[in-house]
Amino acid sequence: MTGTNAGPVYRFSSCMHILPPSFLDELFRVSAVPGIISFAGGLPDASLFDLQGIRQATEAVFDEHGRAALQYTTTDGYRPLREIIARRYYTRLGLLVSADEIQIVNGSQQALDLMAKILTSPGDSILIERPGYLGAIEAFSFYSPVFSPVPPDDEGPDPDYLANIIRTEDPVFFYGIPNSQNPSGCTWSDMRRREVADILSGTDCLLYEDDAFGELFFDGKPRQPVMKHLPDQVMMSGSFSKVVAPGLRIGWIRAPRPVLAAFNRAKQAADLHSNLFSQMVLTEYMTRNNPDEKIRAMGREYGERCRLMTDLIEDMLPDTVGHTNPVGGMFLMLTLPDSMHSMEIFEKGIQEGVAVMPGVPFYVDDGGCRTIRLNFSASSKEQIEAGMSRLARVFRDMA
Ligand SMILES: Cc1ncc(COP(=O)(O)O)c(C=O)c1O
CATH class of the missing domain: 3.40.640.10 (Type I PLP-dependent aspartate aminotransferase-like (Major domain))
Known part of the structure; x- marks a missing residue:
């Protein structure tokens, strides 16, 4: 096919048509909202870079x-x-x-x-x-x-x-x-x-x-x-x-x-x-440098943030919300009761000033409506406390 006056027709390979829709654009959009606390991304804490x-x-x-x-x-x-x-x-x-x-x-x-x-x-x-x-x-x-x-x-x-x-x-x-x-x-x-x-x-x-x-x-x-x-x-x-x-x-x-x-x-x-x-x-x-001690300190710090987050989940979110218990890494996962949808929590979270990552894009079948990923490495303890209070409000409003 030839181009039109409006410009060329851009032709992409067949694989571009089967790619899953990217959720990242949406995430970047919400993460840029001023004042938002984001548990949605996956960054390490830059303050720990040497x-x-x-x-x-x-x-x-x-x-x-x-x-x-x-x-x-x-x-x-x-x-x-x-x-x-x-x-x-x-x-x-x-x-x-x-x-x-x-x-x-x-x-x-x-x-x-x-x-x-x-x-x-x-x-x-x-x-x-x-x-x-x-x-x-x-x-x-x-x-x-x-x-x-x-x-x-x-x-x-x-x-x-x-x-x-x-x-x-x-x-x-x-x-x-x-x-x-x-x-x-x-x-x-x-x-x-x-x-x-x-x-x-x-x-x-x-x-x-x-x-x-x-x-x-x-x-x-x-x-x-x-x-x-x-x-x-x-x-x-x-x-x-x-x-x-x-x-x-x-x-x-x-x-x-x-x-x-x-x-x-x-x-x-x-x-x-x-x-x-x-x-x-x-x-x-x-x-x-002997990086091992620094790496261990990083692991300990993330461990404290993770424990703080899981404690707050248990204290502030409904009993029907479950969570995984990580022993390392940067993420944990919430499981929701049947009455809630992860995309709804995502949307309402943005209104309350907290971003979470709905489970949907992590599933190659139709799962993820009842799971949410939370990142604990990129937020300070103060941000984790403030963000979890906002998330608790979301859950209260939906109850
Ligand atoms: C499980 C997993 N594998 C691979 C990567 C890619 O990381 P990098 O390319 O920075 O090594 C990531 C990034 O977050 C990840 O979470």
Whole structure:
């Protein structure tokens, strides 16, 4: 078709027509309303970023590397940073991971996109927790998969359901977040991690283990990943976003070598390599500072905010409202009685000056009417108290 006097007809690929509608525009709109307290977003608290440490690391990069820090580099990433990441798998989790198995990415979000790109053809089945991370749903959707949600029980994904759906749907991979899941805040039990590994073992279904929050347990104690039990079948992503600074846009993926080789080709085609300067700054930062104590302090602080929020939920919201009990991460989830709808709470919340995230976009089926995600990392304790009072008014008015 040719353009008209009004201008060209813009033609987009077929995948643009099947993308789920984005809720983020609406969120940004409401978050900009003056005076609003937002539990809807997902940011770490910027006041906890180590400005001084990152400034010193940046200067050291210029002093030590000069113009080399501004040059192109290899696709797999800056070797010293990959070595630091590999070493931390050993020091934190006792796992032997080689730097050769690590690929640097532009935030772990990029790994979601590229992994789906290399593994899925249109119509292939992808399993995802129910509810699941919105950013993964959006990234995977570009490749036209068929999503199958896997419901949880108290310990993680329902094992019988998982075993059955792997048999019937032959999925290419199962995407899950065992540590402090986004959006629910739930953590899989150790036993369930082993069960999931057993279920997957002997099938062709891979596990995409997203570990965005694994260093943010409130008690500072790491949990063993599923990757430990099934290294040849698990891709595991990690990120510096939550524990150092998201603006650096540096994450990584550890994957079995054949998967990594394909991933590397896709990454090269997408962007040649991740920001070398950021990688060098992070390397300096992680080497010069002992970041572990700072990261543990961050986890403790988020733990206090989470406990404050759950205490206020129990004190101020109706008994019919339930909540998850996170042991780490940045989110918790409310469950609503049948008489309430999460979108209505969202709308009324805005009128009262508090933004919450309705569950709807986290479900690849029609769920989410009775769930709400709350973020506790981005608000101070005072803001959590004020915001929960506003939310309590919303619930009172709807009773
Ligand atoms: C579960 C999960 N995975 C991945 C990401 C992407 O993070 P980044 O690209 O900053 O590493 C996020 C961001 O919030 C997340 O919540």
